[in-house]
Amino acid sequence: MRVEHHPLAGTSLGTQRTVTALHFGDEQAARKIYIQASLHADELPGALTAYHLRHKLLELEAAGQIRSHIILVPMSNPIGLGQNLHYSSSGRFDLFSGQNFNRLGDLSLYGLTSTQLKLNQTQLGDDASSNVRIIRQAMSQALSQVQAKTQVEHLHLILLKMAHDADVVLDLHCDESAILHVYTLPQLWPTLEPLARFLGSQCQLLAEDSQANPFDEALSTVWARLQADYPQANIPCACASTTVELRSRADLSHVLSKQDAEGIVQYLAHQGDIALSHEQTLPLPELLTPAHPLSGKEYVFAPQSGVVVFHVKAGEWVTAGQVLADVVDPISDTLIQVHSPIAGIVYAHSSVQFAQQGDNLYSISGAVDLGKGAGLSA
CATH class of the missing domain: 2.40.50.100 (RNA polymerase II/Efflux pump adaptor protein, barrel-sandwich hybrid domain)
Incomplete structure (x- = not known):
């Protein structure tokens, strides 16, 4: 495991905040998985799941069973973690600007990528792998040129730079009082449906674009929109990104978090990113409820x-x-x-x-x- 620290710009005088990322497996592997927790900083079941997932990944890495590059950001919002008002944590909105931490606002990965592709006079053709590589290079180039205007925007930039070229992105959240449920695009449902099964998700919500620019959609809708921009090109939906709502805020228990961490491991094994033994592999569960729009x-x-x-x-x-x-x-x-x-x-x-x-x-x-x-x- 390699630990990487990303200093956050724009903090107040005399203070410093850092986003910490944990890297597992071969960082030059063909596939990349990105998992982050608690972008809404007061939603902590994801952070506890990340704690248990870290230990599972360390064991798998030591046994040589990780096939892909996996990035785990256990607590992705140091700004929200520091926000407390009258003894209560306030991690959904930035108290300075009022911005929802899971709404990227004017920071549009699609807009940045589309502009960069045009500046590069990019030609996209029939080779899907080549198109994905070219588009991800344009994403990286565009993101590297963005100058963050606020601390929240810099946080989003740090996270996007780590996640934009991932094949799978899991953004772990929770709700006030809720069952486990997931959000994703209809085009990505075949890829992410096994995740819903392994996690025991009771509600699956599909939309091509919620018009809110949440983190998961920023990474997935860009591919669907580029497909429309380049109808002659073979552009796959190369980032299977989803928001996973891990039940309720009060559902903080080692039993549930271990269960969720194991579900993620089983899903990644199902996708070929982790090589589990026959004894370690669980059968694919039934889907509890069909997907709804x-x-x-x-x-x-x-x-x-x-x-x-x-x-x-x-x-x-x-x-x-x-x-x-x-x-x-x-x-x-x-x-x-x-x-x-x-x-x-x-x-x-x-x-x-x-x-x-x-x-x-x-x-x-x-x-x-x-x-x-x-x-x-x-």
Whole structure:
């Protein structure tokens, strides 16, 4: 294992922050795997999973069983790690700018790559491997020229520089109260479906573009958009990138994290990046639920402020019109029932006890495209 430290620019006077990356296997290998945890710094199940994954990878490396270059960033957001307000961690948004750490804003890998390809007067043809190599070179060239304007942008640049040429990218997150679920592109689902099986994912959300520019989509949608720009060229979707939501924030246990780390190892073995013995190899599990379009999800909001009584938990299937929760106003003596707008699976819900009007109480995934687009919440 090689440990690499990336100093973060833009920190306050007298302070220093560093992104630490762990490299396993042959760094000149044909394939590269990139795994990061806790980009939302207060979402810690991924960091604990990375802890256990590190030990598994060290054992596999010592036994000569790692075939690809694997980069593991156990805690990818030192900015968010330092944000605490009144004894509570605040790691989803940058407190200086308000930017969601998992929204890359104006930093567009597609825009940078497309511009660089045009400047290089690139010719792309029928050879998929050659096209991937040329496009990744243009990505690297473009990223090296970006001058970060903020500390958050520099953080994103550091992570993109490590991940842009990876064949598989796993971005480990969690939700407030949730079941294990994954987000990815429909084109990538055949590659990532075994991961959902090995992790026991209960909800799979697919969208070509959520229009939010999260980290995983920044790395995957670039290939789909370049396919449209160069229809005559053979351009594969060369980066199988996904956001993995490892259940709830409170689901911090060695049992679950060891289980998730083992699931990742089994997936990488299934992809040929790790060579497990017959005794180490687990059979491919059944997929727990079929994939749904992200455009089939509905957020359910609080109709008024008040005390929230939840009746349905994450992982339960609901029908359209079913009562999900009560929002109680003890002052005016009113109780409003909150109903499910669709049939589907509750993959996440809020943990608030007192809601403001408009608070997102539930996230429900349905099988039918609702025609509202595939946008993500802030």
